[in-house]
Amino acid sequence: MRDDIRAFAILAHIDHGKTTLSDRLLDLTGTIPSRQMREQFLDAMELEREKGITIKAHPIRMRYQARDGKTYTLYLIDTPGHVDFSYEVSRSIAACEGAVLLVDATQGIEAQTLANAYLALEHGLEIIPVVNKIDLPNAQVEQTREDLKSAFGFTDAEILTVSAKEGTGVPELLEAVVARVPPPKGSADAVLRGLIFDSKYDSYKGVLAYVRIVEGVVRVGERVLLMQTEKLADALEVGFFSPDLRPVDALEAGEVGYVATGLKTVADCRVGDTLTSGVTPANEPLPGYRPAKPMVFAGFYPSNSDEYPELREALEKLRLNDAAFTYEPESSGALGHGFRCGFLGVLHMEIVQERLEREYDVDLIATAPSVEYRAILMGGEEIAIDNPAALPDPGSILEIREPWVKVTVITPGTFVGNVMELVQNRRGTYIDMSYLDPQRAMLRYEMPLGEVIVDLHDQLKSRSQGYASMDYELSEYRAADLVRLDILVGGQRVDALSMIVHRDKSYKTGLGLVTKLKELIPRQLFEVAIQAAIGGKVISRATVQPLRKNVLAKCYGGDVTRKRKLLEKQKEGKKRLKLVGNVEIPQEAFLAVLRIKDEAASR
Numbered sequence: 093m094r095d096d097i098r099a100f101a102i103l104a105h106i107d108h109g110k111t112t113l114s115d116r117l118l119d120l121t122g123t124i125p126s127r128q129m130r131e132q133f134l135d136a137m138e139l140e141r142e143k144g145i146t147i148k149a150h151p152i153r154m155r156y157q158a159r160d161g162k163t164y165t166l167y168l169i170d171t172p173g174h175v176d177f178s179y180e181v182s183r184s185i186a187a188c189e190g191a192v193l194l195v196d197a198t199q200g201i202e203a204q205t206l207a208n209a210y211l212a213l214e215h216g217l218e219i220i221p222v223v224n225k226i227d228l229p230n231a232q233v234e235q236t237r238e239d240l241k242s243a244f245g246f247t248d249a250e251i252l253t254v255s256a257k258e259g260t261g262v263p264e265l266l267e268a269v270v271a272r273v274p275p276p277k278g279s280a281d282a283v284l285r286g287l288i289f290d291s292k293y294d295s296y297k298g299v300l301a302y303v304r305i306v307e308g309v310v311r312v313g314e315r316v317l318l319m320q321t322e323k324l325a326d327a328l329e330v331g332f333f334s335p336d337l338r339p340v341d342a343l344e345a346g347e348v349g350y351v352a353t354g355l356k357t358v359a360d361c362r363v364g365d366t367l368t369s370g371v372t373p374a375n376e377p378l379p380g381y382r383p384a385k386p387m388v389f390a391g392f393y394p395s396n397s398d399e400y401p402e403l404r405e406a407l408e409k410l411r412l413n414d415a416a417f418t419y420e421p422e423s424s425g426a427l428g429h430g431f432r433c434g435f436l437g438v439l440h441m442e443i444v445q446e447r448l449e450r451e452y453d454v455d456l457i458a459t460a461p462s463v464e465y466r467a468i469l470m471g472g473e474e475i476a477i478d479n480p481a482a483l484p485d486p487g488s489i490l491e492i493r494e495p496w497v498k499v500t501v502i503t504p505g506t507f508v509g510n511v512m513e514l515v516q517n518r519r520g521t522y523i524d525m526s527y528l529d530p531q532r533a534m535l536r537y538e539m540p541l542g543e544v545i546v547d548l549h550d551q552l553k554s555r556s557q558g559y560a561s562m563d564y565e566l567s568e569y570r571a572a573d574l575v576r577l578d579i580l581v582g583g584q585r586v587d588a589l590s591m592i593v594h595r596d597k598s599y600k601t602g603l604g605l606v607t608k609l610k611e612l613i614p615r616q617l618f619e620v621a622i623q624a625a626i627g628g629k630v631i632s633r634a635t636v637q638p639l640r641k642n643v644l645a646k647c648y649g650g651d652v653t654r655k656r657k658l659l660e661k662q663k664e665g666k667k668r669l670k671l672v673g674n675v676e677i678p679q680e681a682f683l684a685v686l687r688i689k690d691e692a693a694s695r
Contacts, residue, residue: 095275097346099167099304100220101184103208104194105561109224113194113256114152114170120262121154121166123334151290151302151348153332158270166269167304167348169289178565179384179436180416182211183289183364186380187304187348190218190273192265193240197223197231197253201239201528203502203563209244218273221246222265227255239529276306276346283374284308286343286351286367288318293412297328297352299361300337304348306378308369311342315370316351319377323360324370325353358415384416386434387495387566388441388545389478391422391459391588392448393430399454400429406452407431410444417444422479424588427457432479435461438545459588463542466493466569481587483576486627492592493569495541498523501552502534503560510555511535518543519594538567542592577602580623580630581613602632610634 104110118124150170157163171184185191191212195201212219221244223236233253240246252268254261278285290302301318303310310316314327331339332349343349355361363384366377394403407419418434435441438461448454465477468490477483483492499520503511505527512535516522520539527533544564552560577598579589593601602624609622613636620636647655 094165094344094346096162097165097167097275098190098269098273099169099188099276099346099348100190100192100269100273101169101171101188101212102192102194103171103181103185103205103212104224105196105199105202105204108194108196108199108202108205109256110194111170113192113222113224113254113262114150114168116256116259116262117154117166117168117266118152118335120259120266121156123152123154150335151333152335153338153348156266156270159267160270164270165347166266169348178207178211179382180290180363181208182215182380183287185212185215185217186378187287187289188217189276190220190269192269193219193221193244194224195222195236195240197225197233197236198228199559200232200236200532201243201502202561203500204561206243206500206502206534207563207565219244220265220268220272221251223251223253224256226253227258227260235529243528278305278307278345280307280309280344282307282345283372284310284316284367284369285374285378286310287378288361288363288365288367290363291358291361291415293358294352298325298354298356299352299358301351301353301361301367302348303343303351303367305343305345307345307374309342309344310351310367312339316353317368317370317373318353318361319366319368319373320362320381320383321360321365323355325355328352328354358412362415384436386416386418386436386464386478387541388435388437388461388463390433390435390441390461391424391427391430391479392419392433392445393424393427393457393459393588395455395457397428402452403431403448403454403456406448406454407433409452410447414444416440424481425584425586427459427588430457434478460591461545462592463495463545465495465574465592467491468493477592480576480590480592483592486575491571492574493571494574494592496538496567496570497541497544497564498567499537499539499544499562499564500534501537501560501562502528502532503552503556504531505533507556507560508533508535511552511560514548514551514555515539518548540572541566575626577605578625579605579609580621580625581609582620598626599631602626606632606634610636615639 102110102113152168154166154168155163156166169184169187171181193209195205209219221240223233225231226233237251240251252261252265254265285307286303286305288301288303292300294300310327310330312327312330315324316327317324329339329352330343330349331337332347337350351367353361364381368374392403394400411417416436419431422432423429435444441461445456445458448456462478462480467475467477467484469475469488470490501511515537518539520537523536523538525533525535549562552562573595574592575595575598577591577593579586606622606624613620615636615638617639619638622634622636623630624632
């Protein structure tokens with residue numbers, strides 16, 4: 093057992109200073125030379141730096157000489173903070189013995205602070221509570237300390253105060269990590285078992301497994317086995333992050349590093365899997381593994397159908413570094429050939445879309461996000477529906493089930509009424525309400541996931557002047573009175589605009605959508621009918637009036653029969669156009685689906 097190792101994660105709500113604190117720790121331990129140091133050092137991706145969020149876990153090894161004279165090896169695993177990546181957070185936590193729970197002194201405890209803290213407690217981690225941003229003039233340090241004591245039962249002596257920006261209190265935090273976080277328990281003499289908490293693809297070394305060695309030793313050249321996927325590989329290289337890849341001969345129990353496997357796809361090396369010896373494998377894997385399951389689905393189509401091969405190639409390359417992202421080919425009558433993509437959440441979808449457009453220069457049309465429904469057919473068969481257009485004929489369906497989630501909202505007391513109204517309008521079911529302190533309330537609801545992904549977070553921020561925060565977790569599937577709302581343009585169903593909605597909201601949603609599409613679809617030389625329909629029943633209609641060319645402009649006189657003849661010829665031409673004419677639907681129309689669903693939910 094190595095008593096000089098400490099492995100810990102930093103847990104915080106978005107924008108509470110997690111990455112800034114990481115910078116100070118790297119600075120203080122001398123891990124990064126001062127000439128190479130920059131702000132948000134561990135956020136290597138351009139999108140991470142731009143959005144100010146952590147998208148991928150970033151482990152790093154630090155050496156620290158404590159005040160007791162001993163030199164300790166500290167492993168920091170910088171975890172994503174957004175609810176979309178909660179499974180990755182749970183695996184990162186499982187790879188540690190301790191956690192720094194960081195709370196912004198100006199904002200207090202928020203929804204993801206609670207969610208991540210409870211996750212750490214479930215894994216039996218030693219938690220070090222830290223109040224950050226004490227240097228700001230509006231910091232409420234004492235109030236935040238009281239909140240931490242009442243929410244989690246911490247004592248005054250356990251709570252540290254720091255300013256990650258200025259470095260105040262950070263040396264004391266490092267000493268607390270050394271003193272409070274227990275060393276790893278695993279033995280180097282046991283059979284190899286390592287927890288994979290992340291992976292990425294390297295074009296020279298294949299898949300790099302980011303691994304915490306729980307027991308045993310992994311050496312260069314050894315045969316290794318991934319227990320869940322049953323894939324055998326060779327440890328081509330092992331090493332640690334400092335922050336670049338630093339090869340070593342072996343990683344032993346308690347250490348955090350990487351193993352270059354030579355595998356060609358990250359799907360073979362999944363987050364949560366157990367790495368063991370390929371010669372003498374362990375009897376059972378480490379607990380807690382589950383495959384990452386997409387929660388949100390959307391269609392990605394190239395703006396120009398000729399760019400389909402480029403989009404497919406871009407998706408293949410992106411998939412190499414994101415095992416949670418899935419895609420499969422699909423075709424749409426309106427948009428041609430494209431792909432049905434699965435994501436962990438709406439933020440994950442936005443990141444993938446932005447990366448495709450920026451890094452691979454692909455011009456995309458993205459359909460509105462949807463969740464996975466389950467249809468029970470008359471014969472008792474259950475099928476998963478991740479594309480509304482694929483829903484079977486209503487006559488063959490016994491019931492449709494939708495995913496429900498448990499939602500936790502933390503908001504100042506003055507906005508409780510606004511939040512309750514918003515959530516209840518989205519079919520939320522009230523569970524309970526409690527007060528974290530005299531000013532802030534915690535509301536818990538159950539509601540359909542489909543209502544959560546459509547802009548609920550933005551609406552919460554809008555109705556609470558930016559103060560409310562939200563976290564959610566999947567609960568179960570429940571039967572509901574759901575119908576498929578189809579949009580017909582010029583008599584043709586546009587499958588990419590189809591959506592599954594609750595019957596009670598179908599009329600308002602259909603009316604709002606056809607009205608919006610009437611504004612967005614350009615006028616043609618013929619009349620275009622836009623209809624919303626449920627099955628064979630049209631529930632709403634709008635008409636785009638035709639453009640009229642002045643065919644009489646060239647008639648400066650002459651008999652009226654000449655003018656009539658020209659008008660009749662134009663009329664016949666328009667009839668023929670109507671039969672063969674195609675209506676081009678702009679990208680804004682697909683974005684309108686999102687806005688209309690949100691407006692209907694907010695009513």
